[in-house]
Amino acid sequence: MDDDVVITGIGLVTPLGHSTDTVLARILAGESAARPVELGGAFAKACPVWAKITDFDPEPLVPEPKTVRLMSRDALLATAAARMAIRDAGLRIDTKVPPVSSPAEAGNVESAGAPRPYYRPQDVGLFGATGLAGVPLGEVARLVESAADESGRLDLRKLGEMGLKQVRPVLSFKILSNMPLCFISIFEGIQGANAIYNPWEGQGAQAIAAGINAIRDGDAECALAGGCDVKTHELGLIALRQWGVLDSWQQHGKGSIPAESAVFLVLESARRATARGTRIYARIAEVRMATVNGSRLEAYRGLMRNAKADVLVAGGDGDVPLREAEDQVLAEGPGFDRIIRPKEYAGNLYAAAAAMQVAMAAVLAKDGSRVAAHCFGHGSEQAIFVLEGPR
DSSP: OTTOEEEEEEEEEBTTBSSHHHHHHHHHTTOOOOEEOSOOTHHHHHOSEEBOOOSOOOGGGOSOGGGGGGOOHHHHHHHHHHHHHHHHTTOOBOTTSOOOSSGGGGSOSSSTTSOOSSBOGGGEEEEEEEOOOOSOHHHHHHHHHHTBOTTSOBOHHHHHHTGGGGSOTTHHHHHOTTHHHHHHHHHHTOOSOEEEEOSSHHHHHHHHHHHHHHHHTTSOSEEEEEEEEEOOSHHHHHHHHHTTTTHHHHHHSOOOOBBEEEEEEEEEEHHHHHHHTOOOOEEEEEEEEEEOSSOHHHHHHHHHTTOOOSEEEOOOOSOHHHHHHHHHHHHHSOOOSEEEOTHHHHOBOGGGHHHHHHHHHHHHHTTSOEEEEEEOOSSSEEEEEEEEOOO
16 A cells, blocks of 8 residues: 555546535536626627635635736636645645655654655645636727738737737737646645646546656655646637537537636655555555547546446436447446436536546545546547555
8 A cells, every 4th residue: 555646635626616525516416517608798698607606705715916917817827726626635735845865864764764754845745637718808999900810810919019009918828828837836845846728628637647656666755646627718718619619518508617717636655645644535446547538438448448437427428429439338237336426516627627537436435435527528538547445
């Protein structure tokens, strides 16, 4: 067990709530966060519902309130979820302790080789996934208007001569995909191995797998892994429509429910977690990744092969083709005693969806169950995580 990677902290900000118990209870009760899209015209036709967070105040969870104006909603959600995960794990990242060559030199362990009760900044990894939908239209409206020609098309000359002058310099802090993780790193003092992935659930799964591998390979002693995404604005819906994610709504009258969320997990070795005396949600028993090169059905079959578990956190949402492929594989076996589908109620969290699936699996595994989390969704990368309760 000492070499096991375990989940010790979960932080989430979702349309269904901001605690694992609340979110899971509402999912099991069948409560949906879906609400009518608050935009008219083509937006409502492309997708009639979305799932927004309505009770989120970022300032208590942002160490420097004056930086809020520099942060996109993605970054605000991410920094809040990350801080909640760190608090949930009782994690101490000590920025004041200088690097030492052995734990005994730090002066706060019982003997050489004993685990430190804290983590140094350079020992904590940060791996996350973000979406690529940008910011609400209002943030870039002046830029778009100034860069359009008489027919409404993009004019690169006007963009350079006039459009860019209409943009506040701080806009780059909001639109760059790495900024949510950048703010987390700054606020929490994380200086270890890191990587960012985007834009789909499969890339969120890659971020979690990267955190697990960093601990197993000795590149980090602890890792914060997860994702954030906001698709509940005009540019988010436009991007989803262009990528074909909303086609199911037009073809079948139901489909993926765009949502906004951030979910992060604290990963540690079982040895360090036990030495710290922290609660362990679950251990990572298996991680499987696959790329859809042809048939999505075959990719699902390959991942499901011998993935035995008591409970399944299923990946399918309202998108008819994706749900049908998953259901066909489930009908072929192996069977599960229980199946829950978070995306049907919380909405599709896209880049944050894998972390949500794994978080729910971790909570369900606490009682000793073996739980599989399908990270099946849009994009080519697909994954399964199998979790077991702490031994």
